[in-house]
Amino acid sequence: MGTVAAHVAAAQPGREAARQALDTAAVEVVVEVATKVEQTPWGTRFAGSARTSAGEAPVTVQWRGDDPPIGLDLGARVVITGEAEASGPGEAAVATVFADEVSVTESPAHVFGVASSLRRGFVADVSSSLPGAGGDLLPGLSVGETSAVTPELDAAMKASSLSHLTAVSGSNCALVVGLAFAASAACGAGRRTRVVIALAVLGLFVLLVTPEASVIRAATMSAIAMLALLLGRRGSGVAVLSLAVVVLLAMDPWLAASYGFLLSASATGALLLLTPPLARGFERWMPRVVALAIAVPLAAQLVCGPIIALFASEVALYGVVANIVAGPAAPAATVLGLIACLAQPLPLLASGTAALAWLPSAWVARTAETFAGLPSARLGWWEGALGGVTLALVGVIVTVAIAGLPASRVGERSRSRWVRLAVMAQRLSAGAVALILGVGTGTAALGGIAAPLTAPREWSIALCDVGQGDAIVIRSGAQVALIDTGPDAAALRRCLSRLGVDSIDVAFITHFDMDHAAGLPALEGRVATIVHGPAEREADLAPARAAADDVRAGHAGMHGRVGEASWRILWPAGETRAFPPGNDTSLVLEIGGGAVPRTLLLGDLGADAQRILVDGGTVAGTFDVVKVSHHGSRDQFPALYERIRPRVALIGVGENDYGHPHPDALAVLARSGAVVARSDTDGLVLVSDTERLAVWRDEPPP
Incomplete structure (x- = not known):
């Protein structure tokens, strides 16, 4: 801890100077790319070292362009123009640079260039010839290259808790080191030579798969194990993991705030410490092989789940089962895919090996798609510290119920008391697990197959409860329209599931603020057409294009039908320049x-x-x-509401610091005679108009 603290203290003045130098609305900076270049719904993202007036500093780059320029990869040098925003003191990068232009001045050279060519060639020339999701996933399984993975497949991998298979881990590094060690031994090399060769091959492998947090952790553990072998010593897995974590945090203290590093280290610790007692517990009811097959993914899920809950409000309900089904196929895809990647200079060997690797890769992809398609594949959970603590508590209960308490090292007089306590704790935990399973099954049923039964069937307008944001569903006959997605894709999915909505004929994104458009990933695979308001930048459209093939700009006068209902856009005019893209150019619709x-x-x-x-x-x-x-802000024009005299006023609002809905806005609505329904207090709100206009609230006011 002292070394880590000293490193942070020594680096802080320089980092602060660089942060101030970069915190500007206009910046041109030279960056050396130090990570994988990833495609996200919001554009291209990578990290690197930037040259500033205060010296070199780590930065994160978010580029709003569509396609990355040729040569943008690990080891490249690029010139970036755009705007920069200083990061918090706990973040690894001192600033995030939102790039308007990215120009590659030096492509990756030497070994970086070879690794880049192998990765890109594997995707473009080898796996692209393989059919379906199996071909898309193969580069990710073998060398961690996920650029070919579609948004739909990526969502399925996450929903089924299989996304870790595309993150290079300790098993990959151990495999590479083991093959190099065995090959050099077969050639008659001595132990020292074998270790040196294995370490050199490991370093080249890290460059090939790019040095992400999980890769660095796995490679460091492998290197320590090799050095221990060189010194003639054997260390336990826990000791190797502990030393690797200490060394890495001493070198880069900001890894402690990296979720990727936390998940990688925690999963490894779970496999080393938690798998054996869980397997012994399961052996009471099943053969050892089956017990171990269940214990491995369960241990990882129990430990990693609370960390994931810190940044995601979902739990992969079928993750353990999906890992049991997909697990045996992953190593075969990894080994054969790696051979195919390295064999590219021999096209016949590369294509043949890739064809063999396609079968296990396709098995993994199909497993992900199957489990992601099951009801309530993503079980809603609390996000943040509350979610992490509660899920950790569930993990403790499950562990005690299966494995019991550890053996007590006490005298004979106290041993019987300890045994009684352990038996009582295990029984209580088993009861708690049964209760959790019962509640979870009921919640999953109500959120999945039985979800439509929890709300009235006769409705035409639904105001979804998605937090501080808008998401409104309009149904006419067999067709459905959606206006905005809210800020949370998981919340929108839950609402659509509860309403029994599987497909959407047309979705309107009024504008691209996060509280109206961040839920777009929930529409992938279920929406036919998306009509959107003015976009500030081309990258804003990427999530919409990932969700639907038909994406078009909306403007005043555009009209259409949803079932028996007609819709028309009233605002904005097609070429309006009165307001910049944003709130005041939101699409305004009547339907x-x-x-x-x-x-x-x-x-x-x-x-x-x-x-x-x-x-x-x-x-x-x-x-x-x-x-x-x-959301009921104070910025309203009362004469509008006086003119339209609404009978029902819907307000999409959640917990916020803006004072929404503002008392002045509520007073305007009261004067117009409207009945107000708001999602923060009423939950899901349904409006129907059969014999009379009726409003149903999920949580009726007292």
């Missing part, structure tokens, strides 16, 4: 007809834009339902 009451959806329009709607006569007549603008 109605059939069983859908006449509805006006105002996006996040402010008072000035609302005034233009009124003064220009764009909004005509009265409306049955209005989606209140900007």
Whole structure:
């Protein structure tokens, strides 16, 4: 700890100077790429070392462009222009650079260039000829190259808790080191030579798969094990892991804040410490081979689950079973895929080996897709510290129920008391597990197959409870429209599942603020057409294009039908320059007809834009339902609501620091005579118009 603290203290002045130098709205900086270049829904992302007036400093780069330039890879030198934002003191990068332009001045050279060519060639020339998801996944399984993995397959891998298979781990490094050690031994090399060759091959492998946190941890453990062998000593797995963690944190203290490093180290510790007692516990009911097959993924899930809950509000419900099914195929795909990648200079050997690797790769992909498609594959959970603590408590209960308490090292007089305590704890834990399983099964059923039974069937408008954001579903006959996605894809998925909505005919993204568009991944594979408001940058459209093949810009005058209802966009005009992209250029829609009451959806329009709607006569007549603008902010034009005289006012709002909905906005709605329904207090809100206009609330007011 002292070494780590000293490193942080020594580095902090230089980091702070670099942070201040980079915290500017306009920046041009030279960056040497030090990580994998990844494609995200928001563009291209990588990290590296930037040259600043205060010296070299680590930065993260987020590029808004569509396709990365040729040569952008680990080891490249690039010039970036854009804007920079200083990071918090606990983050590894001193700043995030939001790049407008990325220019490669030096492509990866020497061994970096060879590794880059092998990775890119494996994707472009070898795996691309293989069919389906098996070909897309193979580079990820073998060398950690996930650029070919589609958003749908990536979501399935995460939902089934199989995404760790595309992150190079200790098993990959151990395999490479073992093969190198065995090959050099077969050639008659001595122990020292074998260790040196194995370490050299390990270093080249790290460059091939790129030095991510999990790779660095695994490689360090392998290197320590090799050095121990060279010295004629054998160390336990726990000792090797502990030394590796200490060494890495001393070299880079900011790894302690890396979720990838935490998950990698924790999973390894779980396999070393938790798997044996769990396997012994399972042996009471099943053969040892089966017990071990279950204990390995269960140990990893019990330990990693609380860490994942810190940043994700979901639990992969079928993760253990999916890992049992996919586990045996992963090593074969890894070994054969790695051979195919390295054999690219011999095309016949590369293509033949890749064809053999395709079968286990396809098995893993199909397993992920199958389990991700099961009801409640992603079980909702609390996010943050509460979610982590509660899931850790569940893990302790499950472990005690299966393995019991560890043997006590006490005298004979106290041993019987300890045995009674251990038996009682195990029984209580077993009861708690039964209760958790019962509650979990019921929750999964209510959130999956039985979800539509928990809400009235006759509805035409649904205001989803997605937190501080908008997500409104409109149904007419057999067709469905969605207006905005809210900030949380998991919350939107739960709402759609509860409503029994499997497919969406048209989705409207009024504008690209996170509280209206961040849930777009929930629409992947279920939406036909997306109509969007003005985008500030081309990269904003990437999540929409990943979700639907038909993505088009919306403008005033565009119209269409959803079932028996007609919709029309009222705002903004196609080439308006009165307002920049954002709240005041939100799509404004009216929709109605059939069983859908006449509805006006105002996006996040402010008072000035609302005034233009009124003064220009764009909004005509009265409306049955209005989606209140900007979550009920104070920035409203009262005359608009007085003109449309809504009977029902819907407010999409969650916990927030903005004071939404503002008392002034609520007063405007009260004067217009509207019944107000808001998702923060009412939960899911349904509106129907059969014999009369009716509002149903998930959590009725007292």
